[in-house]
Amino acid sequence: MKIARIDLTKQSVKLLGVPKRWEEEYLGGKGIATKLLFEIPPKVYPFHPANAIIFGIGPITGVPLPGSSRMTAVFKSPLTFGYGESQCGGFIGYEMRKTGIDFLYITGKAKKPVYIVVNEQSVEIKDAGHLWGKDAFEVEEILKKDEGGEVISIGQAGENLVRFACATHRKGRQFGRCGVGAVMGSKRLKAIVIKGNKEIEVIDPDGLKEFRKRMHENIVSKLRSLREYGTPAISLVTNEVGALPTKYWQEGSFGEFEKISPDVFNRYIKRHSSCYACSVACGKIRAVNGIEVEGPEYETLYAFGSLCYNSDPESIMKANELCDRYGLDTITTGNVVAFYMACSEAGEVKEKVNFGDSEGILDLIEKIAFREGIGDVLAEGTRIAAEKLNVSIEPVHVRGLEPAGYDPRALYGMALGYATSQRGACHLRSCAYRANLAGLADPQSPEGQAEIVKDYEDFYCVIDSLVFCRFLCVPAIGLYWEDISELYKIVTGKEISVEKLKEIGAKIWNMTQEFNLREGLTDVETLPSTFFKPLRHRNLEITLKKEDFEKMVQEYKKLRSKISG
Ligand code: SF4
Structure with missing residues (x-):
């Protein structure tokens, strides 16, 4: 494997081997x-030039198989001040694999805006003066024309150091969470172009064909609704x-859900969008009022829909499009907006934006991206914004990262998963919601949750290291440990046992925790007090007892300590 070490301060590039x-x-x-x-x-400090962003692919990246074209980004997060990571699909992983370079280690800060071009012969740093100030879509269009290849770019939110700015690829795919776009902005790095032509080697092509056939059959039979x-x-x-988080975490279902149901959004679909070699094509490109938007994904739908008490589907799609253009993580942006609405409802802020005010949502997004007026405060994320606004409404976050669309009072696995995730309140480190929703554990009981969370965390550490799409790696539905062991051998020719994979997964997870401990963060976080208050769900009240939460945490810690010895 090869790494390009890029220092933007010195404008230098070194190509080195990764230790075997x-x-x-x-x-x-x-x-x-x-x-x-x-x-x-x-x-x-995350915006200091010495912070690094490491983009990387893995040994399975780019082979002709659904889910193989992903790239990971690891950095210190400006939102959590701890371990930051994000993964992006599309065609970027596939293209990177064809360059023969596996990692970009980017540090320093350029004197003026730059973009990086990576190909199989060289890595160049180029002037991006003409791109600065443009949104992520415009930048991608210009660079595709000028350079070809595949593009990762930031919009104005990244330039303005909005702490939850993302990096965008192909307009609808993102390195979404933890603020990688802001770290790029702090380095004056506007974009990365990747273009490769190398052959991608597979040791057992017939084995891969057979594996792909099985995967496709599974996709057709079990992932119908995703398609x-x-x-x-x-x-x-949910x-x-x-x-389904509703009215800034006050309710668990939305009375006007029918207006923003999947059927409603399907009416706007213009075409389906897929990552390289994937027959699922889970991306949906929708057309609304003269714009096209890839989305909304579930997370965006919840964040700008039920969480903001907003039942206007067209405004959700517009909010999605604005976030993608400006380069904003939709989960955090929706949470920040809904938090502000809760403050407004409580009469604690001057500028009123009521729950359900769809125009108000769009206005706040603009203000956040450009740090205008109240947007300058909200651009800091809910944790810091709450301090600055000095309000009584509790900002709902873990480690500074706002939660995904799964209320943990209804899904206990997510209560534990949010607390143990090293990047903050993330649904994807453990994906425990899947096990809870599929009935592999009683969602309202602490029993068995620790085993699930630990196993899935380790599993997805392996998946993110290969790097592969987790939608296709769902225990009981998609690929699991045994399949990954088989796939690794097909592609690389090397035997790797399930036990060894589990050991590696746990080791990687431990490293993420070690990093956070080094940065002064905790091993396992507690949850915001909101999650220990009753949740209204129609005429029911759902609760998560503190003692049940503590029980899960203790069981989890025991399991982790067994592994690390
Ligand atoms: S399932 Fe969706 S996200 Fe995953 S590789 Fe396929 S198209 Fe991409």
């Missing part, structure tokens, strides 16, 4: 990128069980 034993110990992607993150100085509706299909279930 790292490939055995950490596989690639997240594993190796996390190892590299320890090179940044302890407690460095038809995309991720919004999840809202049908709204039923009281897990």
Whole structure:
């Protein structure tokens, strides 16, 4: 594996090999990128030039198989001040693999705006003066024309150091969470162009053909709703069980859900969108009022829909499009807006924006992206904004990261998963909502949740190191440990047992925790007090008892300590 070490202060690039034993110990992607993150100085401010962003792919990236074209980004997060990571699909991983370079370690700060061009012969740093000030879509269009290849770009939110700015690829795919776009902005790095032509080697092509056939059969039979509706299909279930966050975490289902149901959004679909080689095509490109938008995903639907008490589907799509253009993480943006609405309802802020005010949502997004007026405060994320506004409404976050669309009072697995996730209140580190919604554990009981969360966390550490799409790696539905062991051998020719994969997954997870401990963060976080108050779900009240939460945490810690010895 190869790494390009790029110092934007010195405008220098070095191409080096990755130590061979790292490939055995950490596989690639997240594993190796996390190892590299320890090179940044302890407690460095996330916008300091010494912070690094490490983009990486893995040993399975780019092979002709659904889910293979992903890239990971690891960095210190300006939102959590701890371990930051994000993964993006589309075609970027595939293109990177064809360059023969596996990692970009980007540090320093350019004197003026730049973009980076990576190909199989060289890595160049180029002037981006003409791109600065433009949105992510415009930048991608210009660079595609001028350079070709695949593009990652930031919009104005990243330039303005909005702490939850994301990096965008192909207009609808993002390195979404934890603020990688803001770290790029702090380095005056506007975009990265990747273009490669190398052959991607697969040791056992016939084995891969057979594996792909099996995967496709599984996709057709078990992932029908993901193909038809995309991720919004999840809202049908979460709204039923009281897990759909509504009115800034006050309710678990939305009375006007029918107006923003998956069927409503399907009426706007213009075409389906897929990552490289994937027959699921879970991306849905919708047309509304003269604009096209890839989305909304479930998370965006909840964040600008039920969480803001907004039943206007067209405004949700517009909010999605604005966030993608300006380069904003839709989950955090929706949470920040809904938090502000809760403050407004309580009469604690001057500028009124009521729940359900769809125009108000769009206005706040503009203000946040450009840090105008109240947007300058909200651009800091809910944790810091709450301090600055000095309000009584509790900002709902873990480690500074706002939660995804699963209320943990209805899904206890997510209560534990939010607390243990090293990047903050993330649904994807453990994906425990899947096990709870599929009935693999009673969602309202602490029993068995610790085993699930730990196993899935380790599993997805491996998936993010290979780097692969987690939508296709769903225990009981998609690929699981045994399949991954088989796939690894097909592609690389190397045997790897399930036990070894589990060991590697746990080791990578431990590294992420070690990084946070080094930065002065905790091993396991507590949850906001909101989550220990009753949740209204229709005429029911759902609760998460503190003692049940503590029980899960203790069981989880016991399991983790067994592994780390
Ligand atoms: S399932 Fe969706 S996100 Fe995953 S690779 Fe396929 S199209 Fe991309």
